[in-house]
Amino acid sequence: xxxxxxxxxxxxxxxxxxxxxxxxxxxxxxxxxxxxxxxxxxxxxxxxxxxxxxxxxxxxxxxxxxxxxxxxxxxxxxxxxxxxxxxxxxxxxxxxxxxxxxxxxxxxxxxxxxxxxxxxxxxxxxxxxxxxxxxxxxxxxxxxxxxxxxxxxxxx
Amino acid sequence: xxxxxxxxxxxxxxxxxxxxxxxxxxxxxxxxxxxxxxxxxxxxxxxxxxxxxxxxxxxxxxxxxxxxxxxxxxxxxxxxxxxxxxxxxxxxxxxxxxxxxxxxxxxxxxxx
Ligand SMILES: Nc1ncnc2c1ncn2[C@@H]1O[C@H](COP(=O)(O)OP(=O)(O)O)[C@@H](O)[C@H]1O
Ligand SMILES: [Mg+2]
Numbered sequence: 001x002x003x004x005x006x007x008x009x010x011x012x013x014x015x016x017x018x019x020x021x022x023x024x025x026x027x028x029x030x031x032x033x034x035x036x037x038x039x040x041x042x043x044x045x046x047x048x049x050x051x052x053x054x055x056x057x058x059x060x061x062x063x064x065x066x067x068x069x070x071x072x073x074x075x076x077x078x079x080x081x082x083x084x085x086x087x088x089x090x091x092x093x094x095x096x097x098x099x100x101x102x103x104x105x106x107x108x109x110x111x112x113x114x115x116x117x118x119x120x121x122x123x124x125x126x127x128x129x130x131x132x133x134x135x136x137x138x139x140x141x142x143x144x145x146x147x148x149x150x151x152x153x154x155x156x
Numbered sequence: 157x158x159x160x161x162x163x164x165x166x167x168x169x170x171x172x173x174x175x176x177x178x179x180x181x182x183x184x185x186x187x188x189x190x191x192x193x194x195x196x197x198x199x200x201x202x203x204x205x206x207x208x209x210x211x212x213x214x215x216x217x218x219x220x221x222x223x224x225x226x227x228x229x230x231x232x233x234x235x236x237x238x239x240x241x242x243x244x245x246x247x248x249x250x251x252x253x254x255x256x257x258x259x260x261x262x263x264x265x266x267x268x
Contacts, residue, residue: 112191121194
């Protein structure tokens with residue numbers, strides 16, 4: 001079996017529950033780190049959007065969790081994990097427009113039911129694993145452009 | 157057209173204006189953050205009623221040329237200072253979204 005391309009960077013961002021105003025920090029930091037590594041603007045844009053939506057969902061709907069950013073030569077991986085309540089029907093939450101956001105969050109512009117669809121659209125690989133009562137893990141992978149392979153670490 | 161020029165023509169007040177020379181490509185109207193993340197384009201001027209901290213993050217993520225707060229609904233000093241720190245332009249209009257978008261459309265249409 002071929003070895004996974006080595007890890008260039010790994011960072012963990014804790015996401016506390018309910019801290020909506022704080023949420024957005026991880027995505028800002030992910031953008032900054034990726035840009036600093038010379039990732040192409042399109043990869044930075046997609047990773048930032050995926051991270052923001054995942055971060056908001058952890059803050060809004062869960063008892064808290066964390067985001068792990070892993071950058072490899074050929075891809076960016078974002079792993080979101082939380083302490084529950086879990087997702088009973090994964091096909092349902094993937095549907096555009098489905099949302100259980102409370103009214104106060106809707107007034108702030110959340111609850112379009114487009115967060116998970118946005119995450120999926122901006123990822124090359126996207127998986128949701130969930131166990132009701134325990135929690136959810138989402139893995140999003142974004143591949144870097146072919147001609148950029150092995151050139152990370154350089155300023156774009 | 158530059159952000160500074162658009163601001164002048166549409167009588168927008170610059171609350172945070174880090175780069176008046178930034179090009180405005182087109183406009184975008186939405187109060188839904190996920191909608192903005194999915195559809196606001198790089199260089200768009202984003203007209204919205206939202207004015208909380210997450211708007212700064214969304215503006216940064218989408219690369220919009222600036223955020224225009226409509227109907228005179230200005231953000232708090234805290235939001236503006238975050239915007240300043242992140243280099244995100246915030247402008248204020250007395251008009252509502254419909255009227256302002258109409259004027260912006262006419263202004264930019266000639267250029268496209
Ligand atoms: N980590 C999660 N744990 C439990 N439920 C979640 C999680 N993320 C999303 N959901 C559920 O999926 C729904 C759809 O999420 P999303 O597509 O981001 O839209 P929105 O956040 O606008 O509701 C949410 O309203 C919520 O019910
Ligand atoms: Mg969401």
